[in-house]
Amino acid sequence: MNHIDLELERLKSKLMDMWDLVEYQLQSGHEAMLKADHELAAKVVKLGRKVNNYDVKIDSMCENLLALYTPVAVDLRLILATLKINANLERIGDTAEGISMFVQQQERPFLPELLEKTNTYAMFTEAIAMFADCRKAYKASNTELARTVIKRDKMLNKIYRKSDDVVAAYLQIYPESIKECLALLSIIKKVERVGDQITNIAEEIIFYRDAKVVKHKSKKKKKANGNDNSENA
Amino acid sequence: MSKKNYKLEAKSLNAYYGNFHALKDINIAMEEKAVTAFIGPSGCGKSTFLRTLNRMNDYIDGFRVEGEILLDNRDIYGKDVRVDELRKEVGMVFQKPNPFPKTIFENVVYGLRIQGIKDKRVLAETAETSLRQTALWDEVKDKLDKSALALSGGQQQRLCIARALAISPSVILMDEPTSALDPISTAKIEELIYELKKDYTIVIVTHNMQQAGRVSDQTAFFYMGELVEFSKTKIMFTSPKHERTQNYITGRFG
Amino acid sequence: MTNSELNRLKDKAFQGFGIFCTLIGLVVLAIFLLNILIDGLGRIDWNFLNNLPSRRAERAGIYTAWIGTLWVLVLSSLIAFPLGISAGIYLEEYGKKNRLASFLEVNISNLAGVPSIIYGLLGLEIFARMMALGGSLLAGSLTLALLVLPIIIVTTRESIKAVPRSIRDASYALGASKWQTTWYQVLPASFGGILTGVILALSRAVGEAAPLIVIGALAYVPFAPSSPMDEFTVLPIQIFNWISRPQAAFATNAAAAIIILLFITFMLNGIAVYLRNKWQKKVKW
Structure with a gap:
């Protein structure tokens, strides 16, 4: 096996290790939220340190690879993508920590009715599933899978946009649970962020494999649709 | 802290060509089974230093050395050291592939022949081992009795490495071993260096900074006969200590 | 414009x-x-090549002359070859580049330009008289060897110099001594050039008459030499001898002998060209 390939393989497997950790944080954060499990939440927060270490390590590995091997083409894209995926993973880990911190302030689990109405459970489960699929896509370099992951983010956004109204309606009935509701709103916002970050990661996977920039495209496309012909001519 | 045992060490080494002070007070310690790269602009003394490590400069009129070079803690410029014994321990590969105008087989076993080894089996076995080590065996096993000059440049250079390995040295010096080769052959040699460092201590002079980055564990930067900086390659290529090193490796020299 | x-x-x-x-x-x-x-x-016919010299032009042959030439050729190359090559190797590989070396260098070049008659006088004094070899084949060969020695030394040095530094480096780096490097690498690689130079020098020596006349080679030898101590004659002397006779028939003899001499010289040159081409093809740097 080629020497640089070995190094890239090491980098990839390091990133996968970090990915596993973050995935565990996210799942545990979810579980802790459902059960108001303070112990588990504390564990998630504690894991943050380890994730940060990975973050620093992967950054320096990328730095060394760039400095020592002057990679080009697919190798270069892999390292650039890994750098960004690394940053996004770290953010997702932070988010899971943030959720856990809210959980630690919760005295009891969220009311099932509230979770039901806001679709929080579905949203969180979907985010975790997307995250897992994204990992698969990275590992197998499957850009098709990465593209579907990007599309699934719309569902999270929809739930997030509705959540304000849902919670407002709920508060009119149960004004005493204002604190609980605010916490849940924050968590929903955080999960929505997680969805965005997973999307970013998926975009980096596509960039790495297909050398195509897909981020920031969707909006432009709608705007530029009318001008397409003239541009191509 | 225990004192580390280094494979090769230079202590207050000064070298002169006549009146020209070519190496100025070099202190450096190279680890065993690692690749050390020497970089620096032309005429900075890196090649001179490399050639003092197996005393190849002895034949140059007016060349003289002060200080010590220790190989396994023994001064190679000491009175009791025989140059031919030293060179069995410290092999060398040159800038331009320089096979002898002989057959491939004779090239590989030349070092043994001049030691007076005649046993055909020993010669044949050594030739095969060395050629396998350089990943050349499969390419040349059917034409061992053909002229080495018929090989491609990259193959010739690997043959020269095999020739050096045949006398089982522990250190291999490489003086810009890929500067005359195309990129593919260069990549092969670099892979080979990566493999060889498992068993050998390698010192390589290179003009190609990227090559130093790819193959070496430690890098020494020479400038005007002085050793400016010596550190782990990773450190030198990401955060060099000296301004001059930074300017050189970023290509902003002079 | x-x-x-x-x-x-x-x-x-x-x-x-x-x-x-x-x-x-x-x-x-x-x-x-x-x-x-x-x-x-x-x-030119079989008899011309096989007959001994004679007072009668039509019966005279060049047998003794060409046998003598052959002897001289072989003997002087046997003497000059090792001497010249060794000296060349010493000067190029071992000799320190100091003032003595450059003094020697200049003088060897000068020797190559010394007129051959002077070599003849030298040979007469040293070989013929002091060593008491007289007008023998050996004395003649030694004199001619001396004559071609500077040329051989110079060509040897040139050929050795043409062997790239990198080959020597490779050999030294593998632990070879200077002698091993010279013997196994430098000499084989430069041998074509050296041989070419030697042959060209010899083909010059073959045509020399003057130094041999000086040391006493005879114009008339009624037998072919069979040992280095025998008296001898060579083709150029035979030609010179015939040419100086008044009879036209001897002039014809001389012309025929010249053809044979030219033939020998051309053949030597041909061999030299062949060797050079062969070696150049074999050794590419």
């Missing part, structure tokens, strides 16, 4: 002049060869 046209004209003019100069040499040589061939070719 513009400047560039003028330049082109000058160019053409010089080209024409160059062709003229080259032709002078070639034409003269061609006329000479043709003349000799017309005169002498008819005279």
Whole structure:
């Protein structure tokens, strides 16, 4: 096996290790939220340190690879993508920590009715599933899978946009649970962020494999649709 | 802290060509089974230093050395050291592939022949081992009795490495071993260096900074006969200590 | 006329002049060869090669002369070859580059230009008289060896110098000594050049008459030499002898002998060219 390939393989497997950790944080954060499990939440927060270490390590590995091997083409894209995926993973880990911190302030689990109405459970489960699929896509370099992951983010956004109204309606009935509701709103916002970050990661996977920039495209496309012909001519 | 045992060490080494002070007070310690790269602009003394490590400069009129070079803690410029014994321990590969105008087989076993080894089996076995080590065996096993000059440049250079390995040295010096080769052959040699460092201590002079980055564990930067900086390659290529090193490796020299 | 046209004209003019100069040499040589061939070719037969010299032109042969030439050729190469090559190797590989070396160098070049008659006198004094070899084959061969020695030394040095530094480096780096490097690498690689030089030097020596006359080679030897101590004659002396006779028949003999001598020289040159080409093909750096 080629020497640089070995190094890239090491980098990839390091990133996968970090990915596993973050995935565990996210799942545990979810579980802790459902059960108001303070112990588990504390564990998630504690894991943050380890994730940060990975973050620093992967950054320096990328730095060394760039400095020592002057990679080009697919190798270069892999390292650039890994750098960004690394940053996004770290953010997702932070988010899971943030959720856990809210959980630690919760005295009891969220009311099932509230979770039901806001679709929080579905949203969180979907985010975790997307995250897992994204990992698969990275590992197998499957850009098709990465593209579907990007599309699934719309569902999270929809739930997030509705959540304000849902919670407002709920508060009119149960004004005493204002604190609980605010916490849940924050968590929903955080999960929505997680969805965005997973999307970013998926975009980096596509960039790495297909050398195509897909981020920031969707909006432009709608705007530029009318001008397409003239541009191509 | 225990004192580390280094494979090769230079202590207050000064070298002169006549009146020209070519190496100025070099202190450096190279680890065993690692690749050390020497970089620096032309005429900075890196090649001179490399050639003092197996005393190849002895034949140059007016060349003289002060200080010590220790190989396994023994001064190679000491009175009791025989140059031919030293060179069995410290092999060398040159800038331009320089096979002898002989057959491939004779090239590989030349070092043994001049030691007076005649046993055909020993010669044949050594030739095969060395050629396998350089990943050349499969390419040349059917034409061992053909002229080495018929090989491609990259193959010739690997043959020269095999020739050096045949006398089982522990250190291999490489003086810009890929500067005359195309990129593919260069990549092969670099892979080979990566493999060889498992068993050998390698010192390589290179003009190609990227090559130093790819193959070496430690890098020494020479400038005007002085050793400016010596550190782990990773450190030198990401955060060099000296301004001059930074300017050189970023290509902003002079 | 513009400047560039003028330049082109000058160019053409010089080209024409160059062709003229080259032709002078070639034409003269061609006329000479043709003349000799017309005169002498008819005279060459088996008897001419096998007969001993005789007072009667039509019975005279060059047997003793060409056997003598052959002897001299072999003996002087046996003497000059090892001496010249060893000296060349020493000067190029071992000798320190100091003032003595450059003094030797200049003088060896000078020796190559010393007139051959002076070598003859040297040979007469040292070999013929002091070593009491008289007018023997050995004395003659030694003298001729001396004559070609500087040329052999110079060509040996040139050929050795042409062996790239990298080959020596490779050999030294593998632990070879200077002698091993010279013997296994430098000499084989430069041998073609050395041999070419030696043969060319010998082909010059074959044509020499003057130094041999000085040391006492005879014009008339009624037997072919069979040992280095025998008296001898060589082709050039035989030719010189015949040419100086008044009878026209001897002039024809001389022409025939010249053809044989030229044949030997051309053959030696041919061998030299062949060797050079062969070695150049074998050794590419």
